[in-house]
Amino acid sequence: MIGIFGGTGFIGRNLTDHLNAADMQYQVFSRREALGVGARTKLIDFERPETYVKYLKDLKSVVLLVSASVPSTFANDIASEVRRNVVPYSQFLQAARVSGIQHIVYISSGGAVYGPPHSSTISEDHPTNPISPYGCGKLMVEEMIRTTSTEGRWTYTIIRASNPIGRYQSSEKGQGLVARALDAAISNGVLEIWGDGTSLRDYVDVRDLCEVIVRSIKVDAARNQIYNVGMGEVYSVREIVDLCSSISGINIRTKYVKEKSFLVKDVILKIDKVRRQLGWMPKFDIRSSIMAEFAHASALSSPEAPYNLSIDE
Template sequence: MIGVFGGSGFIGRNLVDRLNETQRSFQVFSRRNVAGLRAETKIIDFEKPESYREYLEGLETVILLVSASVPGTFANDIASEVEKNVLPYSRFLRAARSTGIRHIVYVSSGGAVYGQPIEPIITEQHPVNPISPYGCAKLMIEEMIRTMSTDGGWTYTILRASNPIGRYQSSEKGQGLVARALDAAISNTVLDIWGDGTSLRDYIDVRDLCEVIDRSITSEVMKKDVYNVGSGKVYSVNDIVEICSSVSGIQIKTRYIEQKSFLVKDVKLSIDKVMGDLDWRPKFDARSSIEAEFAHTFALIPGYRAGRASTI
């Protein structure tokens, strides 16, 4: 049995769709129920092992998607990152020892853990030197999973994902540029862009990411290893905003503000390793991902018609 912790979030909801498609036997563990989620859900508090310890014995694989923050949540507050993310994971891993769990899949960050690149293309051998509390916490969790694997009796797959985009993403939770840009289009508000908009990022369709997660469950090659997962392409922030304008039919108004110190400027991930070990290729480009996100999030808004505000 597979346990998906954080299954009601953005990546989790897409992963549930994927696991249903591939007919996996799984169960979702979440802080809340989500309408329309096609999975049995156990309501737990990830910070409190007593709320889920009894379920761990029946699991063989766990997929860990839980996060209490996005990069800017605790921008200057490492203590809060440790309290809200690192410590709950340490409690989970302690509870997971001496259970039936044999494999852990953890979705980490493909940009924040590396820090400022010293090579034009970032492979998994690139030094890890996070410059933000968010990246530091992700790396600490990676190291806990690896360090405790011998004592815990599990193998692990750590996926350093680029910026996932696609259906179910929400601007209300600060889930990335695309969600905020589409929200600005629909609400006719100004989108704040940190810096000059030339920073380069890899944006992966969440469906592609979920395929890698799904396939890593049974891959013997991927056990006890770390992988970058991305689209293999980079776009500037300005490029993404223009695509969002095109998809929504609304010219998004922007305002450039001071670049945040915790953000890595350019991130170009090498995905050669995961493509080789999984015989996998990304299926979706940025535009098709943004179209999927727009369709699922905004197309059913009462009274909305694409292009109605294109002259604003």
């Protein structure tokens, strides 16, 4: 049985769709239920192990998606990042010591953990020098998982994902440029751009990311490995905004503000390792990914959209 912690959030909702299509057995653990997941959800509080420890004995693999923050949440407050994200993961790993868990998949960050790049492209052996509490927290969790794996209780796969985009993404959760740009288009709002719009970013369709997660569970080569996952292409902020305008048919209004100190300016991930070891290739390009997200965002903006389509980690 696969346990998905944070299974009603953006990535989790897409992962459950993926597992349903593959007829794979899973159990979702989350603070709230979500449409389409239903009876497969156990309501827990990840910050309180007593709410979930009894379920761990039935799990063989776990996918860890829980996050209390995005890069801007605790931008100048590392204590809050540690308290809300790092400590709950340390408690989970302690609780899992007496479980049947054999493999852990953790979704980390493909930009924040590396910090300013030392080379034109970033491979998995690039130095990790985060410049934000968010990136520092992600790296702490990675190291805790790696360290506890040396006891032989479980193996791990750490996925350093670029910026995921696609269905179920929410601008209200601060989940990225594409979500915010499409929200501005639909609501006739103004999109705030940090910096001059030339920063380069790698993206990944959430459906492709879910395929890597599943292969990380199934394929022995993924044991005790770290993978960068992205499209293998980069786009400037301005290019993404132009694409969102083109797809939505609305000229998105923008406002430029000062670059945030916690953001890494240019991130270009090298994805050769995941291609080679897991036989994976991204299927979706940037345009089709944004189109999928726009279709979902448009449906949510409809007066008939059900309340429980909202996103919750």
